């Protein structure tokens with residue numbers, strides 16, 4: 001290997017390591033649209049929620065997720081769009097009890113008596 005090539009490779013390695021040490025980027029908003037068919041996509045005011053509630057309230061698969069964690073967050077749709085097991089809630093469902101977002105989001109909005117609970121308040125055309 002030439003010295004130049006080795007230098008370039010070590011730069012790549014260094015930036016990969018630096019990348020790993022950087023905290024997760026908390027999105028300001030996220031548009032949830034992977035299951036979109038009958039309804040319009042849903043915009044979650046992500047940062048506002050993330051400042052108020054523990055990350056794991058929603059990211060239940062990352063137990064100790066924090067604003068300064070440096071892990072790769074696995075998005076919900078990876079497991080909830082076409083779940084491996086039939087009993088896992090699917091984002092394609094309309095029913096309130098069978099869709100993971102309907103269950104999680106609407107339950108909390110009802111409990112807090114704040115936040116959208118009507119279809120068109122989330123599925124904005």
Ligand code: HEC
Nearest residue numbers: 032033034035036037038039042092094101105117119122
């Ligand atoms: C708190 C927000 C929220 C409310 C209120 C809500 N939904 Fe949803 N719903 C979602 C999210 C998020 C998804 C996943 C969207 C995606 O991935 O495209 C979804 C998915 C769906 C889907 C499957 C995807 C599709 O487009 O076919 C249907 C059908 C649906 N909702 C119907 C309804 C109906 C009917 C109501 C009212 C009774 C309702 N939703 C109320 C957030 C909400």
Ligand code: HEC
Nearest residue numbers: 024025030049050053054055057058066067073075076077
């Ligand atoms: C109210 C629920 C909720 C809370 C609280 C929350 N998130 Fe999220 N977060 C989501 C949803 C929903 C998505 C979109 C996932 C998808 O596209 O399937 C998301 C996406 C993300 C993403 C982008 C993942 C990707 O690659 O698309 C990161 C990073 C993230 N959240 C970090 C955090 C951190 C860190 C916290 C706590 C400080 C937090 N979240 C709190 C619901 C939440």
Ligand code: HEC
Nearest residue numbers: 058059060061074075076078079080088089100101103104
């Ligand atoms: C790595 C895969 C994976 C990811 C990523 C994931 N989930 Fe789940 N989720 C599951 C599985 C499997 C279950 C069913 C078993 C269980 O309850 O742990 C589940 C259960 C749930 C439930 C039902 C809990 C109950 O009370 O029955 C909700 C709601 C939910 N997930 C929402 C979300 C949301 C919102 C996100 C993203 C912020 C997310 N999940 C990310 C795999 C995942």
Ligand code: HEC
Nearest residue numbers: 042043044045048053057101104105108109112114115116
């Ligand atoms: C643990 C409780 C909780 C969960 C889970 C939750 N929310 Fe909320 N959400 C709230 C509260 C409380 C408000 C009202 C904030 C206010 O008015 O100050 C709110 C408000 C909102 C609003 C109105 C804009 C704003 O930020 O005030 C949207 C849109 C919203 N939520 C979408 C969602 C979606 C989509 C999900 C599921 C991915 C979700 N929420 C999950 C508690 C929650």
